[in-house]
Amino acid sequence: MRKGMSERPLFAELDPMFHPRSVALIGASGKQGKVVRVLMERFLETGFHPLYPVNPRESEIMGLRAYRNITEVPGQVDLAIILTPTDAVLTAVKDCVAKKVRAIVITTSGFGEAGEKGREVEQEMVRIAHEGGVRIIGPNCVGIYCPSSKLPFFQRAGTTPGSVGVVSQSGFFADYLTQTATANGIKFSKAISCGNEVDLNVIDFLEYLGEDPETELIVAYIEGIKDGRRFYSLSKEISKRKPIIVWKGGLTETGARAAVSHTGAMAGSRAVWEGALKQAGIVAVRSFEEVLDCLYAFCFEPLPRGRRVGIISGPGGIGVATTDTCLDLGLEVPHFSKNTAARLRKIIPPVGGSVNNPIDLSLASLVNPHLHKDAIDIVAGDENIDMLLLISVVGGEQLREIVLEARRNMEVRKPLVITMMTGSMQAVAQDFPLMLGSGASVYSDAGRAAKALANLWEYAQFRSRWVSPQ
Amino acid sequence: MRRIRTGKPQATWSKGNMKVIENALRQGRKTLTEHESKLILSSYGIPVTMEKEVHDVKGLKTALVEVRFPLVIKVSSSHVSHKTDRGLVHVDIRNETEAVTAFKKIMKEIGEEDASVLVQEMISGEKELMIGLTRDAQFGSCVVFGLGGIFTEILHDICIRIAPVEKSEALQMLRNIKAQGILDAFRGMPCADLDELARMIMTVGQIGCEEPRIKEIDINPVILSAGRPVAVDALIALS
Numbered sequence: 001m002r003k004g005m006s007e008r009p010l011f012a013e014l015d016p017m018f019h020p021r022s023v024a025l026i027g028a029s030g031k032q033g034k035v036v037r038v039l040m041e042r043f044l045e046t047g048f049h050p051l052y053p054v055n056p057r058e059s060e061i062m063g064l065r066a067y068r069n070i071t072e073v074p075g076q077v078d079l080a081i082i083l084t085p086t087d088a089v090l091t092a093v094k095d096c097v098a099k100k101v102r103a104i105v106i107t108t109s110g111f112g113e114a115g116e117k118g119r120e121v122e123q124e125m126v127r128i129a130h131e132g133g134v135r136i137i138g139p140n141c142v143g144i145y146c147p148s149s150k151l152p153f154f155q156r157a158g159t160t161p162g163s164v165g166v167v168s169q170s171g172f173f174a175d176y177l178t179q180t181a182t183a184n185g186i187k188f189s190k191a192i193s194c195g196n197e198v199d200l201n202v203i204d205f206l207e208y209l210g211e212d213p214e215t216e217l218i219v220a221y222i223e224g225i226k227d228g229r230r231f232y233s234l235s236k237e238i239s240k241r242k243p244i245i246v247w248k249g250g251l252t253e254t255g256a257r258a259a260v261s262h263t264g265a266m267a268g269s270r271a272v273w274e275g276a277l278k279q280a281g282i283v284a285v286r287s288f289e290e291v292l293d294c295l296y297a298f299c300f301e302p303l304p305r306g307r308r309v310g311i312i313s314g315p316g317g318i319g320v321a322t323t324d325t326c327l328d329l330g331l332e333v334p335h336f337s338k339n340t341a342a343r344l345r346k347i348i349p350p351v352g353g354s355v356n357n358p359i360d361l362s363l364a365s366l367v368n369p370h371l372h373k374d375a376i377d378i379v380a381g382d383e384n385i386d387m388l389l390l391i392s393v394v395g396g397e398q399l400r401e402i403v404l405e406a407r408r409n410m411e412v413r414k415p416l417v418i419t420m421m422t423g424s425m426q427a428v429a430q431d432f433p434l435m436l437g438s439g440a441s442v443y444s445d446a447g448r449a450a451k452a453l454a455n456l457w458e459y460a461q462f463r464s465r466w467v468s469p470q
Numbered sequence: 471m472r473r474i475r476t477g478k479p480q481a482t483w484s485k486g487n488m489k490v491i492e493n494a495l496r497q498g499r500k501t502l503t504e505h506e507s508k509l510i511l512s513s514y515g516i517p518v519t520m521e522k523e524v525h526d527v528k529g530l531k532t533a534l535v536e537v538r539f540p541l542v543i544k545v546s547s548s549h550v551s552h553k554t555d556r557g558l559v560h561v562d563i564r565n566e567t568e569a570v571t572a573f574k575k576i577m578k579e580i581g582e583e584d585a586s587v588l589v590q591e592m593i594s595g596e597k598e599l600m601i602g603l604t605r606d607a608q609f610g611s612c613v614v615f616g617l618g619g620i621f622t623e624i625l626h627d628i629c630i631r632i633a634p635v636e637k638s639e640a641l642q643m644l645r646n647i648k649a650q651g652i653l654d655a656f657r658g659m660p661c662a663d664l665d666e667l668a669r670m671i672m673t674v675g676q677i678g679c680e681e682p683r684i685k686e687i688d689i690n691p692v693i694l695s696a697g698r699p700v701a702v703d704a705l706i707a708l709s
Contacts (some may be wrong), residue, residue, distance in 0.1 A: 228608030232632050272606045275630035278646075279639055465638055 010204060011211040013135070017103040018146040018190055020078035024070050024101070026092045027084030027108075028053035030062040035154070036083040037062075039107075042152035046159055052077065070095045077101045079151075081143060086110035089139065093125045097132030104129060106139035112196045113140055122198040129199065141195025142171035145178055147188060148214065155179040162187020164295065165215035167205040169194060170249070173221040177291065184436040186295050189214040203231050210238035217242055217298050219291060223249040232276050239281030240466040243459050245294045246282045248273055281462035283455050290451070296441040297452035301415035303460040306386035308332045309453060310379040311358035312372065314365040314393035315421065319358035322389065322446040329454035331387075333357050340382040347374045357385075369394040369402065376406035380414055387415040387453050391446050395422035395431045403440045415456055417449040418442045487513055491683055491708065500708055503546050505588055507706040511689065514673050517666070518701040521590035530573050531566070533589040540564050543572040545579075546586040561592060593693045593700050597652050597659070600690035601670055601701075603633070603678045611678030613671055615643045617652070618691035625649070633675030640668035660697035667692075667699050685709040 025043070029036045040062050043051050052073045053061040060066055067073050070080060070092070080101040082092045089108050096104050106125075111118035122139070129136050137144060145153040148161040157178035164186055168174035171193040178191050189212065192205045202222055209215045218238065225231050235244055251270045277284040283298075285291050309331050313319030323333045336344070336357055344355035348371070353362035359379070365371045372392055379385055392399050399420065407416060418435070420428050420442055428444065435442040443449040490506045502510070508518040522533035523546055534541075545558040553559050558579060560572035569589070576587055598619035604612050609632050616628030629646040631639055644653060644667055655661040674687055686707040692699045 225608065228606065229610050229632075232609060269606070269608070271628060271630045272609055272612055272632075275612065276609055276632050279631050 010207050014200070014204070014208045015212070017079060017135070017137070018144060018151065019149045020102070020151070022050045022052065022075065022077050022079070023048060023151075024052040024054050024067075024073055024077045024080045024099075026054040026070055026080055026082045026096075027088070028055050028061050028066065029058070038154050039081070039083065039152070042154065042156070043150075045156075046147075046150040046152045048150040048152075050075075070099045070101070073099065079103050079105065081105045081107065082139075083107050090121060090125055090128075093128055093136075097128055097134055100132070101134060103135050103137065105137045105141070105143040106195070107141060107143055108138075109140040109195075111139050112198065122196065126198050136199040137192065138195035139198065140171070141193040142175050143193060145174070145188065145191040153178055153191065156182075157191070158182035158187055160187050161214070162189060163214065163216035164188045164219060164299065165209035165212060165217070166191035166219045167194065167202055167209060168192070168221040169197075169202055169223045170221050171195065173247075173288075177219065177288075181292060181295055184292070184296070184433060185439060186299055186436075189216075201226065203227060203234060206231070206238070206244075207234055210234065210242070215242065217295075218244045219295065220244060220246045221249065222246060228276065232280055235277075235280035235282055239459075239462060243298050244280075244282045245285060245291060245298070246277060247285050247288070247291055248277065281459065283459050285455075289448070293443060293448050293452045294455050296436060296443075297415065297417060297456050298459075300439045300441045301417070301456060302413045303463065304386040304415050304453070304457050305460070307457050308334050308384060308386045309389055309450070310336070310382065310385035310387070311389045311391070312361065312375045312379060313358050313391040314361050314372075315391060316354065316360035316362070318391050318419075318421065318446055319360055322391065322450055323358050325447045325450045326389070326453070329450055331450065331454055331457065334384050336379070337382050337384050340378055340384075343378045344375065347371060347378075366393050369398055372399070373402040373406050376402075376416065377409050380406065380410045380412075380416075385414070387456070388417070389446065389449055389453065390416065390418045392418060392420050393422055395420045395428060396434065399431070400435055400438055400440065403435070404438060407440075415453060416441070417452055419444070419446040419449050487681075491681075494708060495683070502706040502708070503586070504544075504704055505546050505586075507687070507704040508701060510677075510684075510706060511673075511687075511701055511704055514677060516670050516673055516689075516701055517699065518704070519590050519593060521588050523586050523588055524573075525586050527570060527573065530569060530587070530589060534566055534569055537589050537591050540592045541569070542588075542590045542592045543569060543576065544588050544590065545576050546588040547580070563592075590702075593695045593702050595693040595695040595700075597662070597694040598691035599652070599667070599694065599699065600628075600688070601667075601674055601692055602689060603674050603684070603687035604630075605678070605685055611675060613643075613675040613678070615671055616647055617649045618693075621649075622690055631671075631675075633678045635672050635675040637668055637672065640671040643671060644668065659694075662694050663698050670699060670701075683709050 027036055028040055053064050053066040054070050055066050056068045058066040077099055080096045082089055084092055086108055111122045142154055145157055147159050153175045155175045166174050174191045174193040178188050194202050209218045309326050311319050326333050341355050348355055349364050354360035361371050487510050494502050505523045512518045524530045524533050540562050543560045543563055558576050563569050563572055600616050600618035600622050602614040606612050611633035612630050613633050613635050614628050614630050617625055627647045627649050629643045631643055653662040684706055688705045689701045691702050693702045
C-alpha cells in the first residue's frame with residue numbers, strides 16, 4: 001500500500017495537470033499529413049488558451065506565435081506536451097525542467113517498448129524530471145483529455161464535461177472510446193492514456209479518478225501492473241463509492257512459475273486476476289462492445305434492488321430465448337403478481353399474446369405501439385420485478401417518446417434496457433444515437449441487454465455489502 | 471493429535487508451529503510432512519484427521535489403541551511423491567493383522583531406516599473439496615477453493631481470492647465453482663457446513679498473511695463427512 005494514501009497527496013499533486021492555465025506543444029507543426037498537426041487542430045477547436053507551439057524552425061504555426069524553445073515562452077507553462085521525434089525528447093524534457101513546467105506528457109514512442117536502449121533513456125528522463133520536481137505521463141501515449149479545461153485528445157472526443165473517467169494502457173482505447181461513446185450520449189470527466197508509465201502509472205490515475213469529485217464512473221483498460229496488492233486494495237475501496245469497469249488484456253499470458261504443490265500449479269495469473277477483479281467489486285468485461293454496453297447501463301440506469309427481470313417483448317420467440325439468457329446470467333424471470341397479470345390481461349389481446357413473464361405483446365404491438373408503454377407502466381409497478389427488458393418492434397422517435405414517458409411514470413426508478421428489432425440493421429443503427437442521446441439504454445441484441453442488467457446487478461450486490469440500505 | 475471441530479482461527483503463532491518450521495528448514499527441507507502440515511493447520515483451528523505418526527511395529531500397535539478402525543496407513547515422509555501409485559497408501563484397514571501387513575509393505579517399498587508412517591482415521595464421505603494457499607507474483611497471498619481429489623487436476627474447477635478473505639467473500643467462493651451443487655444436500659447426504667468451510671478458507675488466508683515462511687498450502691482432499699469438512703491430506707511448502 002502506498003503510504004499516506006488517505007491523506008490524498010496524490011490527488012493534490014495530479015489534479016493541476018488536468019487544469020493547466022497554459023499549455024506548450026513541443027514539436028508542434030502545421031504541416032499537412034503530420035500527426036502533430038492533428039493535436040494542434042484539436043486545441044484550436046476547443047479554444048484552449050494560452051497555447052504555445054514550440055518548434056525551432058517555425059515562427060508561426062496555424063496562426064499562433066511559435067517559439068524556438070519552451071524556455072523562450074513568456075510566463076508560466078503548466079503543462080508541456082512533447083510531440084518531437086524520439087531523439088529530441090530528452091533535450092525537450094531538460095528544457096521543460098529548466099522552464100519549471102508542472103507536468104510533462106510525452107506522446108513520442110520508441111523508448112522502453114523498443115528495447116534496452118530506450119529503457120535507459122526513459123530512466124534518464126525520469127531522473128531529470130524528478131530532480132526538477134516534474135511528473136511525466138507516457139511516453140508512447142496519447143496523453144490526457146479533460147473537456148472541462150478544454151484539453152483535447154487526438155480524435156474528436158466531446159467538449160461537454162461529464163462524469164465518466166477513463167484510464168488506459170492503450171492509447172487507442174482511450175482515444176477511440178471517448179470519441180465513439182461521445183457520439184452515443186456518454187460524457188467524460190477525464191481520460192488518461194498512460195503509455196509506458198515511466199513515472200505515473202495506471203494505478204496512480206485510478207487512485208486519482210477515485211478521489212476526483214468530477215468522476216462518478218471509471219473505465220480502465222489494463223494489461224499489466226507493477227503492484228497487484230495496491231491495485232486490488234485501491235479498487236476495492238473505490239468500488240464501494242463508484243463503479244469501475246475493467247477490460248483486462250493479456251489474461252491468457254501465464255507467467256512461468258515454480259509450483260511445488262498442485263495449488264501453485266493451478267493458480268495461473270488468469271484465475272488470480274479474475275478472482276481479484278471480482279473480489280474488488282470491479283465490473284470485468286471482455287470486449288470493447290461490452291465496455292460500451294456497460295457504460296450505457298451504468299450511466300443511464302439506477303442500480304437494481306434485486307435480480308428479478310420483467311421481459312416485455314413484441315416478438316414471442318425472442319422473449320423466450322432472452323429468458324434463457326437471463327437465467328444463464330444468474331438473473332431471475334419470475335411470475336408477475338396477480339394484480340400485474342390482471343392489468344396486463346386488459347391490454348394484451350387474448351389470442352396470440354401472453355401476460356406471463358416474458359410478456360408476448362404479439363403482432364398487436366406493431367399496430368398499437370402504445371402497448372409497449374402500457375406494459376412498461378404496469379410491469380414497472382410490480383413489486384416482484386427489479387429490472388425491465390424491452391424488446392421493441394417499433395423504433396425511432398416513437399420508441400424514444402414511449403421510453404421517456406414510461407420512465408417518467410415510474411414511481412421508483414428501475415433499470416430499463418431496450419432492444420430494437422425494427423426494420424433493417426441500417427435503420428436500427430440510425431436510431432441508436434437518438435435513443436442513447438436521450439439517455440435510453442438500447443442494445444442491438446437482447447442478449448447484450450441482458451448482460452448489461454447482469455453487470456448492473458453484480459455491482460449492485462457488491463455495493464450493497466458496503467453501503468447500508470437507506 | 472486431537473481433532474478440533476469448532477476452533478476459531480488462533481490469534482497467535484504458536485511456539486510449536488515455529489519449531490516445526492524451523493526444524494524443517496534446518497534439515498534443508500522445502501516441504502513439511504503431511505503430519506507436520508496438519509499440526510500447523512490444526513493449531514489454527516482447521517479440522518484435521520485424527521492421526522498418529524509411527525516408526526516401528528511397537529509404535530503402530532500403540533497407535534491402534536487411539537485411532538479407531540477402519541483406518542488408513544500411509545507413508546508420511548514429505549519427499550515421497552506419487553504415494554498412491556507406489557502402493558504407499560492402504561485404506562480401509564479393519565484389524566491389527568491388516569495394519570501390521572500394510573505397515574511392513576510400506577517400509578519395504580521405501581526401504582528407509584528412519585521412515586515414518588501415518589496411522590490415520592478413515593474419513594468416510596464422497597464429496598471431496600480442496601482449499602489452498604498460493605503466492606502470486608503480483609497479488610501476494612491468494613486462497614484457492616475448488617473441487618478436490620482427482621477432479622482438482624481434471625476439471626480445474628477452482629475459485630481464487632486475495633487474502634485476507636472476509637466471511638462474505640469466503641461464502642461467495644463456495645458458490646463460485648461450477649460444481650457448487652456438491653455443497654447441497656442430495657441422495658440422503660446432508661448439505662455442507664458452509665460456515666465451517668468459509669472459516670477454513672479465511673484461516674488459510676490468515677496463515678498466508680501471517681507466516682511468510684509458508685509459501686504454499688494444499689489441503690486436498692477436504693472431505694465432507696456428514697457435511698462437516700475435514701482436512702484429510704495436507705501439504706505445506708516452505709519459502
